[in-house]
Amino acid sequence: MSTNGSLAKASLPYAEALFESSQLIQLVEKTSQDLKFINDTISKSLLLRNFLSNPLIIPDAKKKVLENLFTDQIGSHVFNFLFILVERRRISLLNSIIDTYLILVYQLELTTVVEIYSSLVLTEIQKKALEKKLQVMTNSxxxxxxxxxxxxLIGGFVVKIGSKVIDMSISGQLSQIASYLNVARL
Structure with a gap:
């Protein structure tokens, strides 16, 4: 099993528990915002990521740092969840838990997550046009x-929706031509 697969598998019960408890107290959106804030904060500091994921650092020290960072920044619901992760020595799964939680929220809202790989940065107009087209295609x-x-990719883009891949890139088209020419030679 891949590392990403095992991380996702280990983080799923935590993400589901947080999602279900957030639904019960009607804080799904607030929890999403808090988790995005935490993710942004932690992703900006390699030192903080290493500190939190270090198994040799005692949980109380991690709690103190989290408390200093996020007091008055996030809701008590998410704060208590962070402390549970620290106590159970699962705080290193936080990034994967956040990703899984957000996927659950998107499913609840019937939002389809689409990965776009492009050779250049897309303009806002291109993004909006892609969103509209993909919304119709996926019926989301x-x-x-x-x-x-x-x-x-040289030019163009690749769209990935779940396991489906739509390759509209120049490098993808060149690969198709090359494979066609190799088959035609036989």
Whole structure:
């Protein structure tokens, strides 16, 4: 099993528990905002990520740092959840838990997450046009684009929706032509 697969598998019960408890107290959106804030804060500091994921650092020290960082910034619901992760020595799964939680929220809202790989940065007009087209294609209420820049595509873009891949890149077209020419030679 891949590392990402095992991380996702280990984080799923925590994400589901947080999602269900957030639904019960009607704080799904607030929890999403808090988790995004935490993710942004932690992703900006390699030192903080290493500190939180270090198994040799005692939980109380991690709690103190989290308390200093996030007091008055996030709701008590998410704060208590962070402390549970620290106590159970699962805080290193936080990024994966957040990703899984957000996927659950998107499913609840009938939002389809679409990965877009392009050779250049897309303009706002291009993003909106893609969102509209993909919304119709996927029959979703909304579409969330996750954008990646891959200059090796030469031009165009690749769309990934779950396990489906639509390759509209120049490098993809060149690969298709090359494979066609190799088959035609036989």
């Amino acid at each position: 209420k909304a579409v969330k684009l996750v954008l990646y820049i891959k200059p090796e």
